[in-house]
Amino acid sequence: MTPHHPHGAQKRLFTSESVTDGHPDKMADQISDAVLDGVLTKDPLGRVACETALCTGTVLVFGEISTDAYVDIPGIVRQTIRDIGYTRAKYGFDFETCGVLVSIDEQSPDIAQGVNTGGAGDQGMMVGFACDETPELMPAPIQLAHRLARRLSSARRDGTLRWARPDGKTQVTVEYDSDGRPRRVDTVLVSVQHSEEVSSEQLFADVQEHVVNPIVPAEWLDAETKRYVNPTGRFVVGGPQGDAGLTGRKI
Incomplete structure (x- = not known):
């Protein structure tokens, strides 16, 4: 602004x-949000720090998730892209044929210790x-x-x-x-x-x-x-x- x-x-x-919703940055936001929703639906106590990056034909989902539930992350990614409207290759991106790479680890025990006591795992300033x-x-x-x-x-x-x-x-x-x-x-x-x-x-x-x-x-x-x-x-x-x-x- x-x-x-x-x-x-x-x-x-x-x-x-x-x-x-079809802007690539906003697509990334929606995919990360959908992964969070998918975890919390099955595990209300799950912890999710999920990032998404997109480029031509590829989606990378990475970060830290701590949960006992199974979540089909590639399936969530493809469904989100389909809902946005990238359903045909001629649009430049196709939910069925794009590559989905997932690199998720469990939350660091050092970070988890702070979250357990303080309730927040990151810092930020908002105005x-x-x-x-x-x-x-x-x-x-x-x-x-x-x-x-x-x-x-x-x-x-x-x-x-x-x-x-x-x-x-x-x-x-x-x-x-x-x-x-x-x-x-x-x-x-x-x-x-x-x-x-x-x-x-x-x-x-x-x-x-x-x-x-x-x-x-x-x-x-x-x-x-x-x-x-x-x-x-x-x-x-x-x-x-x-x-x-x-x-x-x-x-």
Whole structure:
């Protein structure tokens, strides 16, 4: 998220991004979450520190798991990828044919000793607060980016955007007034993986009609709002084929 203060103006711009479930980093998050769910379903006292990495045709699941239950990790991985929508090789990734490598050890006894007494096995520092810009109590840029990403994914799944593929990203820049209140959307950017056949003109028109306009409040859009769809011009190669994915890189 990048704040920007135009010189001599009593306004500021703030940008946030979100990704769809088919983005490789988000795929990694979902696989790790699914492994955790699989363990806790069978063993509520299980301990899971599971990381996932993806690249072309390959998924690596690694980390530490302490449980007495048997969990079919490769099966969980393939089912998660199938649910995301990578079901055909022409999408760049296929849940049936991808390689799944699993390297799991039991939790270190040194770490386990600390978890037994303290209840947490890692350190971290988080900063955040609620605000009244949206019903979700989130800042407007990230709320809009998340909603656009969800809408993009649902429009692919329900067949509204028949040319859409699972990978995608949204980015929203909101202009704030001198009192720190959101007043308009300065920029909306949507990147979406697509089939070979669709034209850039249809891409732009469909995304505006079925994704942007239903989500972004009309009063926040004006003639000066900048709208971009796949600004690099082409997004056929996507998912883990186009970029490596790793757990924890996306909020």
